[in-house]
Amino acid sequence: MQEVLDYFDSVVYNDLPAHLIYVPEMRLINRADIFGIVRPHEVIHNQMVLVLDSWTAKARAKATLMKHLNYAIFSHRWLREGEPTFADMQTPAAKTGPGFEKLARFCEKAKEYDCIFAWSDTCCIDKSSSADLDEAIRSMFKWYRNAFICIVHLATSSSLDDLSDDPWFTRGWTLQELLAPEQIKFYGTNWISLTSHLNDKDTDEDTHTSIMRVVSKVTSIPFGQLMNFQPRTHQIAMKMSWAAMRRTTRIEDTAYSLMGIFDVSITIAYGERERAFFRLLQAVVEGSRQGTWEVLAWLGERNPYCHSLPKSPVSYKPLATLQRTWSSGQISQSDIPWAFACGDPSLQISPRGVEVNVLLVECTSTLDESNLHHVLSPTGTAGERDDSYDETVAIQSDSDRLALVDEFALGVLDFWNDDMDEGLLKANQEYICLFLGTGPTSTALFKVRTNNIITLKVRRDVRSKLTKVWLA
Structure with missing residues (x-):
């Protein structure tokens, strides 16, 4: 009893x-x-x-x-x-x-x-x-x-x-x-x-x-x-896209209303504005070791508390749309990378920024004839074109941002993670990338904002050492 x-x-x-x-x-x-x-x-x-x-x-x-x-x-x-x-x-x-x-x-x-x-x-x-x-x-x-x-x-x-x-x-x-x-x-x-x-x-x-x-x-x-929805911290972009067209009266409620969907908990502090969404992303990453790379694949306004993260869920809609396109077979590929454990499981978000391992692909950049976007060409260690990848990758970015970049690279986010130190890219698949660069006064890589989600098509299997980057 x-x-x-x-x-x-x-x-x-x-x-x-x-x-x-x-x-x-x-x-x-x-x-x-x-x-x-x-x-x-x-x-x-x-x-x-x-x-x-x-x-x-x-x-x-x-x-x-x-x-x-x-x-x-x-x-x-x-x-x-x-x-x-x-x-x-x-x-x-x-x-x-x-x-x-x-x-x-x-x-x-x-x-x-x-x-x-x-x-x-x-x-x-x-x-x-x-x-x-x-x-x-x-x-x-x-x-x-x-x-x-x-x-x-x-x-x-x-x-x-x-x-x-x-x-x-x-x-x-x-x-x-x-x-x-x-x-x-x-x-x-x-x-x-x-x-x-x-x-x-x-x-x-x-x-x-x-x-x-x-x-x-x-x-x-x-x-x-x-x-039959089950709250978890995976499939970040998809869940964010569901909230993208929804509105809340208080800015903070954009984050608070998503806590249960991701099965995370953060303190309630009305008045913190976009910092609430930053803390939500931080809690989601801390609670997951699969697919956390998706927090970095966004377009739109930066979060004032961390410029490598977005201001609101709407910024993840382009990635979710691309994922749905790939999943429906509109883009031909033998498999979908994020259906398996991929990306950096040790990705960390702190008030100072984001620390993440990427598979680095060095590139050269040229301005296309229409002067509307840059074209990146993957290169090998000696500077020659690397035919492991498609010949060119289109980058849509403002000219004033590109003027600050001396050397260019792509940081693949969703590599296959079967080794702690190396990443694997499988042939005939497309991968999501960050556009990275170095400035005239520093060799440290930084993220260059773009107006399109960058994808890289791989022609044959590529295995490479991972590179740790710090994104402020």
Whole structure:
């Protein structure tokens, strides 16, 4: 008995949100209040018929108790004003207006799923408490994952044809609210169900997946990821591309809303602006040893806290687009390098910059006749052209940047990593590169910003010593 009760305590205090709506009374409760509502001793005594000394009986007891903790969670687009707050839920007179009406409709749907508890981000977070806010932001993905059902309200959609224009798909926080739940239900304008099914992620029948096929097309998120997303630190560019077209009101939330998707945690510090995204990338790299090179393959605005990293997720969209093109076979190659362990597993990000091993390919540079971009030609150690690679590589970069470069090289990021000191490039494959150079006063390599993702086609197998570079 005590083991089961301890399990119940652990779930309440570790897996459930700090505050919930008690649906029958539409009042806000905290975790301690749950014990007075569910009464775990009585549940076990009344419903368990086997001796609790057996493993099976204990498992059944836990499952029975967990059914009494089912909660519905809300995903929606906030109104410009009038959403009920944590303080409003303490004041009966404040429970009026369009925001509260929306909350009431959500709770009605929760009842239909036999959930006596519900959670909404508008009123279930005490934003006056930094500890409460910090826990909510760090735990948000987990709370959506643990919910019995996620109720999504698409206020501007009356059919599946409207989904592409619904603002819910443009907000930063709703990305994890789409990916995390195991069960989800979409409602449209006037709370009309957009499908005839209880769970829109139900895959028992093909017809159940129709709305998720539309969502996949609208979001560019692969169908399999929508149906069974697992948070990890790999596939950085792909996940960043999902967030690229989404917006958050606070700059920092661009990073905070992605913590759960990458399964990392960083401290919450509103006011730090783009530094939050820098710290997110730092945490992702620290938590992974596969594919971390992707953090360096970006285009666009630099992060003011580390110029070798980008300012926001949108900078990773070009790489993700290229990866999808290669994966679909539009570019012929015998294999895809990043499907395996590749790149530098010891890549490190610190406040001083990025330290990474690359497979260095020396090049000569010429300006093409149109004067629009430079052309690099891989060379051997003696300066002759190296026919292990395609003859030329086009570089799109501003002329004022190139004027600062004396000698040129390409740093291959996604080499095959089968040796600590050497990298391998396989024949007939394309690889992602950094454009590197040395200046007139130093032999140290630095990254030259380009306007295109640089790829290098390899004609035959190349094995070479790796070169460590420091990118400020």
